[in-house]
Structures are given as C-alpha cells and as structure tokens.
Amino acid sequence: MAEKAKVQFRQSIVVRFSGDSGxxxxxxxxxxxxxxxxxxxxxxxxxxxxAEVRAPQGSLGGVSGFQVHIGHGVHTPGDECDVLVAMNPxxxxxxxxxxxxxxxxxxxIDTFTQAGxxxxxxxxxxxxEELNLKAQVIEAPITTMVKEALKDTGMDLKSQLxxxxxxxxxxxxxxxxxxxxxxxxFLKAKFAEKPDVYAANELVVKGGYNYGHxxxxxxxTYRIQSDDVxxxxxxxxxxxxxxAWGLIMASEMSGRPLFLGSYPITPATDxxxxxxxxxxxxxxxxxxxxxxxxxxxxxxxxxAGHLAVTTTSGPGLALKSEALGLAVMAELxxxxxxxxxxxxxxxxxxxxxxxxxxxxxxxRSGESPLVVLAAASPTxxxxxxxxxxxxxxEHMTPVILLTDAFIANGSSAWRIPEEGEYPAIKxxxxxxxxxxxxxxxxxxxxxxxxxxxxxxxxxxHVVGGLEKDYNQGxxxxxxxxxxxxxxxxxxxxxxxxxxxxxxxxxxDTGADTIILxxxxxxxxxxxxxxxxxxxxxxxxxxxIRYINPLPKNxxxxxxxxxxxxxxxxxxxxxxxxxQSKIPNLNICHINKVQGQPFLVQEIVDGVKNIxxxxxx
Amino acid sequence: xxxxxxxxxxxAYKPLDYKNxxxxxxxxxxxxxxxxxxxxxxxxxxxxxxxxxxxxxxxxCSSRLPYYTHTYAFHTIHxxxxxxATGFKTANPEMTVWQVSGDGDxxxxxxxxxxxxxxxxxxxxxxxxxxxxxGLTKGQFSPTSARxxxxxxxxxxxxxxxxxxxxxxxxxRGTFFARSLDVELNISQExxxxxxxxxxxxxxxxxxxxxxxxxxxxxxxxxxENRPDRTIHLVHGEKMIFGKDxxxxxxxxxxxxxxxxxxxxxxxxxxVLVHDAHCESxxxxxxxxxxxxxxxxxxxxxxxxxxxxxxxxxxxxxxxEAKAKHxxxxxxxxxxxxxxxxxx
Numbered sequence: 001m002a003e004k005a006k007v008q009f010r011q012s013i014v015v016r017f018s019g020d021s022g023x024x025x026x027x028x029x030x031x032x033x034x035x036x037x038x039x040x041x042x043x044x045x046x047x048x049x050x051a052e053v054r055a056p057q058g059s060l061g062g063v064s065g066f067q068v069h070i071g072h073g074v075h076t077p078g079d080e081c082d083v084l085v086a087m088n089p090x091x092x093x094x095x096x097x098x099x100x101x102x103x104x105x106x107x108x109i110d111t112f113t114q115a116g117x118x119x120x121x122x123x124x125x126x127x128x129e130e131l132n133l134k135a136q137v138i139e140a141p142i143t144t145m146v147k148e149a150l151k152d153t154g155m156d157l158k159s160q161l162x163x164x165x166x167x168x169x170x171x172x173x174x175x176x177x178x179x180x181x182x183x184x185x186f187l188k189a190k191f192a193e194k195p196d197v198y199a200a201n202e203l204v205v206k207g208g209y210n211y212g213h214x215x216x217x218x219x220x221t222y223r224i225q226s227d228d229v230x231x232x233x234x235x236x237x238x239x240x241x242x243x244a245w246g247l248i249m250a251s252e253m254s255g256r257p258l259f260l261g262s263y264p265i266t267p268a269t270d271x272x273x274x275x276x277x278x279x280x281x282x283x284x285x286x287x288x289x290x291x292x293x294x295x296x297x298x299x300x301x302x303x304a305g306h307l308a309v310t311t312t313s314g315p316g317l318a319l320k321s322e323a324l325g326l327a328v329m330a331e332l333x334x335x336x337x338x339x340x341x342x343x344x345x346x347x348x349x350x351x352x353x354x355x356x357x358x359x360x361x362x363x364r365s366g367e368s369p370l371v372v373l374a375a376a377s378p379t380x381x382x383x384x385x386x387x388x389x390x391x392x393x394e395h396m397t398p399v400i401l402l403t404d405a406f407i408a409n410g411s412s413a414w415r416i417p418e419e420g421e422y423p424a425i426k427x428x429x430x431x432x433x434x435x436x437x438x439x440x441x442x443x444x445x446x447x448x449x450x451x452x453x454x455x456x457x458x459x460x461h462v463v464g465g466l467e468k469d470y471n472q473g474x475x476x477x478x479x480x481x482x483x484x485x486x487x488x489x490x491x492x493x494x495x496x497x498x499x500x501x502x503x504x505x506x507x508d509t510g511a512d513t514i515i516l517x518x519x520x521x522x523x524x525x526x527x528x529x530x531x532x533x534x535x536x537x538x539x540x541x542x543x544i545r546y547i548n549p550l551p552k553n554x555x556x557x558x559x560x561x562x563x564x565x566x567x568x569x570x571x572x573x574x575x576x577x578x579q580s581k582i583p584n585l586n587i588c589h590i591n592k593v594q595g596q597p598f599l600v601q602e603i604v605d606g607v608k609n610i611x612x613x614x615x616x
Numbered sequence: 617x618x619x620x621x622x623x624x625x626x627x628a629y630k631p632l633d634y635k636n637x638x639x640x641x642x643x644x645x646x647x648x649x650x651x652x653x654x655x656x657x658x659x660x661x662x663x664x665x666x667x668x669x670x671x672x673x674x675x676x677c678s679s680r681l682p683y684y685t686h687t688y689a690f691h692t693i694h695x696x697x698x699x700x701a702t703g704f705k706t707a708n709p710e711m712t713v714w715q716v717s718g719d720g721d722x723x724x725x726x727x728x729x730x731x732x733x734x735x736x737x738x739x740x741x742x743x744x745x746x747x748x749x750x751g752l753t754k755g756q757f758s759p760t761s762a763r764x765x766x767x768x769x770x771x772x773x774x775x776x777x778x779x780x781x782x783x784x785x786x787x788x789r790g791t792f793f794a795r796s797l798d799v800e801l802n803i804s805q806e807x808x809x810x811x812x813x814x815x816x817x818x819x820x821x822x823x824x825x826x827x828x829x830x831x832x833x834x835x836x837x838x839x840x841e842n843r844p845d846r847t848i849h850l851v852h853g854e855k856m857i858f859g860k861d862x863x864x865x866x867x868x869x870x871x872x873x874x875x876x877x878x879x880x881x882x883x884x885x886x887x888v889l890v891h892d893a894h895c896e897s898x899x900x901x902x903x904x905x906x907x908x909x910x911x912x913x914x915x916x917x918x919x920x921x922x923x924x925x926x927x928x929x930x931x932x933x934x935x936x937e938a939k940a941k942h943x944x945x946x947x948x949x950x951x952x953x954x955x956x957x958x959x960x
Binding site for chain 2: 034037038040186230231232233234235236245248249252257259261278279280281282283284286288289290292293296297298299300301302303304305306308322323325326330415416419454455456457458459460461462463464465466474475
C-alpha cells in the first residue's frame, strides 16, 4: 500500500493544531515546531488561544489553536493551513475557515457525537457540509485509540484523555515524515521527573504515528525541503524569549547588571518568566504588586546604576505613564517593553494589534519625548531589545520597545550570534575631569546627562520629578529655564537619529509607489511585495523599526514616491505620525483592527485597490 | 553583623556632612524641620558615609526632605517612593535607604506599595510623617483624619474611619514599628537609629504638626503639660512606666491592658509589664500601638522589632545559588544549553 502514497514536494507547509484550551494543543504544536526546526526547516509559529484559562469544554469560546509554518522562505505563520487538526466539533467549526481548499482536516471522530455537535452550536448533523469544507477529512477515532493504547497502564480515564494531543502529534509527525525519535526526545526532557507520564505519552505518540502508517493509502504525504540559511548554530526562539535574551546581551555588553520590575500581563508575561529564570546569570527580575510598582522599582534600580527594564502590555503602559514621565524628567535610562494586544481596556488580551503607538508616542503629561522602537519578527526582538537598551544607556532616556502578541508568542529559527557580533555599550559616566565641578544635570556635547552611580564618593546628588535649573540642577520654577530644559530634552531625543540605521529600500525601488509598515507586519508586507512584483506590479517597500526619532533619511526617501501606502494593524496611527512629520507625503492606508495579523492576500488586494483608485 | 549593608561603624561624621547647601523651605514652625535635623544627626551617629546613603520620597510636604540632603536622593512621584526604594535597595543592597513619606503619600495613593513593602520586608527605613492632613494641596482630610474631621474637602465632616498606621503595618506582617513625636527629639533619634539597625522594613511613625492647616492636631498628647501622662516611652526589656512622677504603669487586664498607679488598688511594680519588642507574635504590640492617650498613654519608642529574612538579601542569595548550581558564565552558555542545531 505504501508505494501508492502521493508525495508532495512543497516549499513550505502550514499545520494548525486546534482543540479545547485544555487539550494541550500549544504543547503539541510547540513540539512539532521544535522537531521541524531541529531538522533544519525555517519555522514561524502563531499560537491563537482564548483569554479564558478553561472555557466550558467543547464550547466555541474555549477553542485554542497553534499554527506553524515550516519549510523554505518562511516569513509568516501562513495565511491558510494545509493540515488542520481539530480535536472536537467546536475546534473544527472555529478553524475550518483557515483550511485551504484541498487541504486535509484530521478530526477526532469520537467527539463528533450529537452532544458534541450541540455544544458547538451546529444546526445540522452534517458538520462538513454545514462548514462547506472543501478538504480531505481524516476521521481518526483518537479518543478510542488513546484509551486502547493506555488500557494496561492503570491510569484513570481523565489522565488517559490528557494524552490525546500526543496522538495528534504522532499522526502529524508521520504525515510529514518526521522521525519518531524527535518528539520523544522533547517529551523525555519535559517529563524527566515523571517517568510514568513520559511512558504513557510515548505509547500514545507511537500509537498516532502507527495509525498514520496504517491509513497511509488514504493520505497525501508532504515532504518539506529545508531552507538554505546562513551557516552557524541555530535555535528556535519566540519573540518574548528573544526580547529577554537581547536585554541580557545588552547587560553583558554594557557592564550594567540587569533588573526587571514587572507585573504579570498577557501577552508579555513570558519575558518575566525567562528573566526570572536567569538569576543564574545574575539577573534580578522581581514581580511587583502592580504595574506602577513594576516601573517604579525599575526606575529605582536605574537610579542605583542598573540596566532597568519593565515589561507590560497596553493597559499596563497606561498605568505606567506617570512614572515614564518621571524617567523622562530625571533623565534616567529605562527600557519599557510593550507587547501589544487588542484594546482598548481589557480588549482582546491574547490577540495581536498595533494600537499602542499613539500611547507610546504621546501618552504622558507635559512635553515628554522619549524613544519608541518596534521589533519586526520574533528573532528581531533580540536585536531591538539590545538596541533599546543601548539607546537608553548611552543617551540617558527611557525607551519604549513595541512588540505584539503575534511576534511575542510566535517563533522562528534563529542564528545564535557569535562573540563580537554585538558592540560594547558605553554608559555616559561622569568623567573624572568633571568630578569636582559636576552637578546632576550637567551634559556632554550631545546634551546627554551624566550617570552617577550611587556608592561613588563625591557624586551625591538629588534627582526628581520637579523641573531643574539647567546649570545647577536644583529645583527651578524659572519660565525661561523651563523652556530651555524642554528644548534640551527634545533635542537629546531628536539627536538619536544620528545613532540609528537609515531606512533601506526593497522590492522595485524605481516604482512610484512604496508600501511601508512598522513592527510585526514586516513578513506579511515583504511577501505581498514579492507577490506583487512577480505579477509585474511596480512597488517598493521599506520598514520602520525606529519610530521616534525616525531614521534621518526618512523624509528624503519617502518624498521620492508619488504614493506612500502605510499598512498597519490599527486605524492609521503611524500614517498620521508620518503625515505630521512629513506633510508633503501622499499617504494611503491599509488598516486592519481585528486582533489578527494581516493575511498576505489582504495586503496584495489593498495595494491593488489603492493603485486603481490612484489612477483615476 | 552578618551583612555589610548596615555597616554601623564609628567614624567621625557630622550632621552637616549629610546636608546640602539648599535652603529648607518648609513653613516656619513645621514639624518637618525637627525631623530633618534629627535624621541628619542620626545619620552622623550611624557613621554610614553619605555616598552609601540614599533618601527616597514620594510627593507631599514631607517628601521634599531629600532635596535638603547630601546623599543619593530621589524625589519621585506621589505614593511611589516605596516601589522606587524597593527597586533601588534590591538592585544595590549595599546602600542604606531612608524613605520619607506622609500620611497621604504613604497610606492613600501609595497604600498598595506600603503594605507590600512591609510584607516583603525590604530593608528600608520608612519615616512616616503623620499630620493627619494634606498640606501641599492646602488642607484636605487624609486617611488618618478622624471621623467627622472638617476640612476644605469635607466641609460637613468626613464620614469614614481613619487608618491607624501601626495596625496596617502589623496587618501587613511588619517586622518593625516605632513611634515618636516631632517635638520628642531624643526619642526620634533613638527610633531612627534603631530603625537603621533593624534588618527589614522599619516603619517609624512620627506624629507631626502642620502649623498652617492642622495646627495642634496632636496637642492632646504633645503639649508639654499633657505629655508625661498621655505618652509612654517603651524600651525593650524595661518596665512600662510613665507619668509626671513615673508612678503609673501598664498591667495586663484580662485579654487587654490597663493603666494603674503603682501602690494603689493593690498594684505593685511587680505587676507592671516588661516590654518585649522582640516577641514574634504581634498581639501585644498591636494592643500597645493602639493605645490612644485617653485611658492608656500613646506608646512611643520601638514597639516591635523582630528578625526575619530581608527581601533584597533573599534575592541576592538566590542569585548566588542559581549561579553556582547552573554554572553559566554568560548568555551564550544559557542558549547553548538548549536545543540547537548546526547549519553548514
């Protein structure tokens, strides 16, 4: 039978695991991603899970998903999936729309009972017809087979059913020709302390794998070609982990110990988790009583001479805004990472959006400029976290780094940097020559205040939120002095444009139209531009990682184009910012505010629509 | 001394070594002047150098204090001094940290940071200047104003009960609580010195007078003629005796306390309680701290001082343990310890 199998060679494939939020879909998806990355594939992942920890079992609200894109030329988790795993009728209903025509759905047919269909609010007894599913459906009796595989283990039924995700994992591994040993290696490490649990999972993974083998004749098997990537040592990294690691790298390169003051908030908490583990590198990550405590403890640590960081999401950024103003006023280095989610208010806590840009740029009292950066991909989080820390320390300013749920939870293969790849960060310490005459708001030639580390004799000083005299650094209410200090703080931040990379063009650089975005939309826009150029549509692209200040060639570069299309996951926040900075631009918008990343096709269609309208 | 943070040593520092050249701008007659002077004197007696001393505050009249010190000082934002001090001390346990706060700053807007700072037992000396009024905003009731208190924002009197800072401290499982009056310079110095020596969050409440907006709010106990009978100076290991003639004592009365005259009603000196500030249970400390000057005298001095692990030391110990256990020297080691693969 096996000889008759169709083997499809594809550049890349997309798999989506879905089930109840208690079904372990994130774990199955993660292991499958790691297995693939270990075989040299490029990967990009997208966990899509509900806000509730445990919504009612089998309900539409409780469906959790994990999508992974593996193979060659992978920049996004993919618009549509080739294979959908649905552990129950609700999961199938919620995710069928992501399955491409001609793809395959694997369902646990044991859950497709009348009760299961009712819970998922099906109105007929033919779910495939009702969902208009144009795909091959593999009806696997997963529950039955898991119970069968574990019948001799003495496990109770509840524990047995917890292993269903591993059956799906085994089946998908077989489907994509992953060796059986690879997932078992991950499971062995995960359950090192619980040999019984490992043994059960091993039985079930093998059961799934063998089941796939046994039904071989009825499934198309995909084989995935590996991507050709730069030589080096690679690992798989999520955006949140990369952010944490980038901050540690900056600590090592600056010689300033790393401090994190944080408060748990979805989807930023994994940065706290990773840095809390890194006490083994001397990192002091502490969980405070609230968001304000998080940033204020970081400001205290910054005053004490640490590389100080606070991490949050949109609602937390709102709570931290007064303290951010204090860091602006005291001119202390501080990195604030905002992992954006759908808002306003509690909004869509687990979904992605780019709607905090206005808040990051403008959300403080008074004239309070600070630096705003945005990371473009999970691996770019490492680089941008490093840059955020470098700018904060070298320019004595708070820096907001914007990431979002999409890249924070998504992951990619990442080439581990080699020694010397990242530059030394040079804190602006009080020079020995100034020690006698130093006052706390004395500045270097670039207008940057010096950093006096507590414990140093002779540099005792007072900082605080009240306006200071430009020369003496003591409290001042003088109107002219205040205006001068406002301008000094503005210039200090504006001057950072000289210390960041310029914007680069991609795509058809001779075109009249350019599309740009910022942050996590990079991969989708790049794919869209490639697709458009392949169709003969002339369009260039650039991407903004440094938002305030903008790279110094921004105005010149964008002014070359008749039309500037800004694609972003909000109602035009970057577009409005650019228009205010460069008024002569003809800006058109592609916006989406659904708590979901762009689909490449949406950008392609958006560009085509704009181009048609512009012609008239 | 098992730790080197409160490096108490005999070195000749003068109070003015901790004072900068800025003019002090509190109103004439404000109790804060006395607190600043006693603090500078305490610092010089402790002998911790100015560069190893930090003074951190929030917002309010009392929170201006850091601006007058020659230390590493930080005037932060309203209510957040405790959180800033927590980060500062955790980052650098070598520094001796004083936090200065008021009843509004500490117990209203900063209430959450206060209880958690106390609960964590971060080694900070917290001076809580309690004048039962908002002074900087010109006269509104505070969380320590008595029920019915009339102010600009409560013209018909407040309809809420006040916090009693000691009760809140014990509720947050505080390890140190002391009290003094702005006019009691010797006791103020004693409690500040003891607060500095205590390893943990030392809450020092100083009943302080606002000349402008709440003049005389504490005079029932602070006036010279009232003070001996309406206050008691508690000292660990000593009998609880007070009064003009030092013939009054505190005795146990069922589950409560009672003030008696020694030699009357059959009470002798042997019946008078001996203060035990180091007792693990805060039950008696709480009864002592709740004495309000009517039937029982207001307790001054160190009411509670018990040993417990400090937050910043525990964090530093975990760092050392984790470093030793995992043996990583840099980020690269951590990354390479995970799953990696080579691309040729």
